[in-house]
Each structure stands twice: as structure tokens, then as C-alpha cells.
Amino acid sequence: MQIYVCIKHVPDSAANIHLLDDTRIDEKVAFLLNPYDEHAVTEAAALKKKAADSEIIAVCIGKPDAEKTIRTAMAMGADRGILVETDEACDSMTTARALHAAIVQDGSADIIFTGKESIDSEGMQTQFRIGALFGFPVVTNAAFLDVTSGKAVVTCELSGGRTRTFELALPCVVGAGRGLNTPAYPTFPDVVKARKKPIKTISLDSLSITPAGGSAKTVALAPLVQKRHPKKITGTPADQAKEIIRILQKEAKVLA
Template sequence: MQVYVCVKHVPDSAAHITILDKSRIDGNISFLLNPYDEQAVTEAVKIKNNQPGSEVIVVCLGDKDAEKTVRSALAMGADRGILITGDTYYDSIVTARALKTAIEQDGTPGLIFTGKESIDAEGMQTMFRIGALFDFPVATNVVKLNIEEDKAVVDSELSGGAANTYEMSLPCVIGAGRGLNTPRYPTFPDVVKSKKKPIKKIAFTDLNIESSLTGMHIVELEPLKQARNPKQIKGEKGVVAKEILRILRQEAKVI
């Protein structure tokens, strides 16, 4: 089985991001493999190890620097990579078309993984667009996956911790969620081996993607401004503890 994993080269969330010209960010910061894609790569490698003869191919659309992200996925156990190079912003419509075309030109997908979202755009659309283009079923925020002959049985997590279980025919598209697995981070020997694994580079223009009648573009980027209003909680320890618990549940909604 050929298992394709679509990954994204994203800014490190811990980096200080500076907005330039209201439409782009300063690229002189650290970029990395999208965190949700780590679960996707890990699960794909797990399937490969359980199904002899399978192959994991990483596909990425990005600039030349995105090769680092592809190499990171190879160090996690993927077999080879495909990097579609471009130097502009691509919305989810164009991205899905580029990824689909590159996959089609490369082989026959038995399964396609993505992360459930990217930490920069947070659009959560690309996996559905890929599925629509291939006419494959799609499930996102998948936290459990079992491959049974010609079908995939998945648990797709909803808000509040509930989950729906779906049975999908193969091939299908899986948007990996945080709970799917614990990412397999590479060792130093893994990193060394990854440098010898092949990456096929394709210029975006060489894919001859047809222009779409619809599309999205960046109108303006603005830095997030968080207003903090400190509030002192007074009273006995028990009263203070109950109020903190109420705030965390009802206002912050983190528990």
C-alpha cells in the first residue's frame, strides 16, 4: 500500500512573529513540521510496519526552505518525499489541487493522511478538498484508527471529548488528531539516515494547475492583542479554590 502524508511547513509558534506590509510575516524565524502532522506521519509509519511492502511518501507544498520539514518527516520514518516548490501564498483550494496532482503523478494512494489543521492558518479545509478531488471519504480529528482489509474504522473526536465512529472504504483521507498516537521523535541515527532518503522536487508551475473560479486571499494580517484584566480573589482558601474552579470551567473553559 502507498500511504501518502500531506504535511505543512509552518512558523514555530514559540517564535516572535513580525508582520510585514500587512500581508506577510518576516520569514527570518524558525519554521517546522506542523505539529498535527507529526501524528499523521507517526500513524502512517505504524501502518507501514504492520503491512509489509507498504511505503510512506510525504508530500509538501512550500518554498525551498520547506525541505527541512520534509526531512523531519523522513527522519520520523517516512520512506521518501515530494516537495512542490513555490514562493507565494496558496489557499486551501490551490493547495489541495497541487497535492492531489503530485500524488496522482507519483502513484496510487491506498491511504492519505493530513493533520487535522495547521497551526498557522487553522482553516481545516485541505483534507476535505483533497477528498472531494479524489472522491474519497474523509474523517478528521481522528483519535483512533483500525485498518481492516479494505476499510478503515475510525473514531472522530468532537468537542467536549465525545467521538463518532465511522467505517470508510479504502482509499480514504484521515485528518489526524492529537489523541491518535504519541509522535515518534527521531534519534540522531534517524536524522542521519533521513539525509540519504530521496526528495523529488517539483516546481508548482510544472503541475499546470487549472485556475479556479473561486479562491481566497489575505486581506490583512494583524497581531493578536490580548487584553488582560487581573482580578483578585479574596476569602477563605475553600472559597478561593471554588471560584478558581468556576472560572476555569465556565469562563476559560479549559476543564
């Protein structure tokens, strides 16, 4: 099977984000593989174990520095990488077009993995756009996957413990959720091996994608600082409980 994994190079969720100006963050922070994409790569590697003649290709759009994230995906099991290089901040419509074009140029996908969302722009939509461009069915927040004889059975999580199980024809697009697996962090030999795996770098321009009819553009960024000023609730546990209930009833007005 030809397994493509779309990955993103994102700032570490624990990093402090500073703004350079109204529309750009200071990128001098640690960047890494988007956490949901770790689940996507892990699932691709598990699939390859079952179908040994498979190849896993990690595809990423970003600046040259995103190579690091492709290397991480390789250390976790990807066989080779494709970096669609651009300095532009692309919206989801352009990103999906670029990933679609890069995959079409490279080969024929049997299954495409993504994370269910990226933790930087949190758009939650690229997997659906990729699916629409290919005409493949799409699931998101997958928590269980079984691929056999040309079809995929996938269980997806909604909130509150609700699930939906779908049967998809291959090729399909699977947006990985946290419930899907437990990523194994690469060993040192894996990291060394990953350094020797091939990465094909192509420029976004060279893909000559047809521009989308619409666009999404960031026009302003502002730090979200929400400084709260805590008041203490003291006394015995019974007093504290009583005061919490009073606040819920009288101040927040959420309890009768």
C-alpha cells in the same frame, strides 16, 4: 500499500510572530513540521509496520526551506518526499489541487494522511478538498485507526468526549488528531538516514493545475495583542471565593 502523508512547514507555535507588512509575517523564526502532521506521519509508520511492503511518501507544498520539514517526516518514517515548490501563499483550494496533482503524478494512493489542521493558517479544510478532488471518503480528528482488508475503521473525536466510528472504503483520507498516537521523536541515526532519502522537487507551475472558481486571499494581518490589566482579589480563601461569585453574578452576569 502506497501511503501518502500531506505535511506543512509552519512556524513553531512558541515563536513570536512579527509582521513585515499588512499581509506578510516575518519568516525569520523557527519553522517545523506542523504538530498534527507528526501524528499523521507516526500513524503512516505504524501502518507500514503491519504491511511491510508499503511505501510512505511525504508531500509538501511550500518554499525551498520546507525541505527541512520533509526531512523531519523522513526521520519519523517517510521513505521519500515530494516538494511542490512555490513562493506564493496558496489558499486551501489551490493547495488541495497542487497536492492532488502531485500525488496523481507520483502514483496510486491507498491511503492519504493529513493533520486535522495546520497551526499557522488554521484553515481546517484541506483534507476535505483533497478527498473531494479524488472522490475519496474523508474523516477528520481521527483518534483510532485500523486498516484491514481494503477498509479502514476510524474513530473520530468531537468535543466533550463524544466520538463517531466510521467504516471507510480504501482509498481514503484521514485527518490525524492528537488522540491518534504519541509521536516518537526521531533518534540521531534516524535523522542521519533521513538525509540520504530522496526528495523530488517540482514547481507548482509544472503541475498546471486548473484554477479554482473561487479564492481566499489574506487582505490584512494585525497582531492580536490583548493586554489585560489584572485586578487582585485578596483576603481569605472564603473571601476570594465570595468575590469570584460576586463577579460572575454582577459583572459578567453569567450566574443567576
